[in-house]
Amino acid sequence: MPYEHDESREPMGDTPATEPESEPDSPGVDDSVIHTRALTKRYRGGQLAVDGLDLTVPAGSVFGFLGPNGSGKTTTIRMLMGLIEPTSGSARVLGRPMPRSARTVLPHVGALIEGPALYGFLSGRDNLVRYDAADPTADPRTRRTRVAAALDRVGLTAAAGKKAKAYSLGMKQRLGLAAALLQPRRLLVLDEPTNGLDPQGMREIRSLIRELASDGTTVFLSSHLLDEIEQVCTHAAVMTQGRLITQGPVADLASGVRGRLAVTTPDTGEAARVLKEQGVGDVVVTEDRVTGEPPDRELADINTALVTAGVRVRGFAVERATLEDAFVALTGEGFDVAG
Known part of the structure; x- marks a missing residue:
């Protein structure tokens, strides 16, 4: 060295x-x-x-x-x-x-x-x-x-x-x-x-x-x-x-940080709209998934709203929080690797 x-x-x-x-x-x-x-x-x-x-x-x-x-x-x-x-x-x-x-x-x-x-x-x-x-x-x-x-x-x-x-x-x-x-x-x-x-x-x-x-x-x-x-x-x-x-x-x-809500569906556009209406934050759409920060409320009601809107829900879960989630929660900012 x-x-x-x-x-x-x-x-x-x-x-x-x-x-x-x-x-x-x-x-x-x-x-x-x-x-x-x-x-x-x-x-x-x-x-x-x-x-x-x-x-x-x-x-x-x-x-x-x-x-x-x-x-x-x-x-x-x-x-x-x-x-x-x-x-x-x-x-x-x-x-x-x-x-x-x-x-x-x-x-x-x-x-x-x-x-x-x-x-x-x-x-x-x-x-x-x-x-x-x-x-x-x-x-x-x-x-x-x-x-x-x-x-x-x-x-x-x-x-x-x-x-x-x-x-x-x-x-x-x-x-x-x-x-x-x-x-x-x-x-x-x-x-x-x-x-x-x-x-x-x-x-x-x-x-x-x-x-x-x-x-x-x-x-x-x-x-x-x-x-x-x-x-x-x-x-x-x-x-x-x-x-x-x-x-x-x-x-x-990351144990004290709530994970992201993930919905697997072919109807990603409609799912994103419904999730935003239900108070889900930072909604991100990928090929067959929509993820976001879950609100502090009963998640079953969000699932019901998706189904009522005709969204074909093939998966609905809150994923375990990652270190990135913990970092954002602790600092209030993204992980800028070029910093």
Whole structure:
């Protein structure tokens, strides 16, 4: 993970919080693998990138860090990994304060942040050899075995001899993930790991993440794709404009949000008209379905109104609320991934 020093983006104002000096020499055992308290990053010029973040990532979870582009996710990850210092507040990773304990913590962490840094003139295999050789804990006698296993795990064995500059964006993402998996890790931090992947590649990476979690690795996964988080994560946190909106088990985040009413019918135009008359909001018509936000009233009466109007109702249900529904309910706005 390269550290890029940019004097124009140095923190201003508050002094970074310090942790007590009486710390053990190895990462502590805690119920939370990542814990932040009032973590804040303000750049020169006054830009507040992360605003008082209190985040808790349980051990053994696949934790989705969710938010539109520009919401502060990558800045938070860079602080957690010791690449930049917070303006104020504190962060602990594997029970140790960061960035002060980076040398102790990082050997136990695999990370893919803001895309992999690769030597374009070297092959994918030789890039991994370089990464492994830079690890003082790696046994050089078994280096080739580790590299081959990492390449196989991300599906790059056939392309291992090709120069990295000829790799597609998706292949580069896979190679970066392979670098993070050269050693067994207690924590894996992935920033937009499916960026550039085709649908099949995305499925493979999700399967790999589940496999890693089943082996006991905690996975911290940053993404702006709500569907991705919902499919693979056990827990999630939602960020917007540098602030934490909510966090908890994925199943609980949308539990307090009412799902959308969905009517399956060949008579979509008439169904949409009736639903609007019955107080259904945000009505959306697709090929054979009409969906909308149900009003706070007896839904059986809405179904009766559809049938009375001659709409051929083939399906009528309130679908389970999604993370997108929860985000809209929490923020009052859509999920603008170009933010």
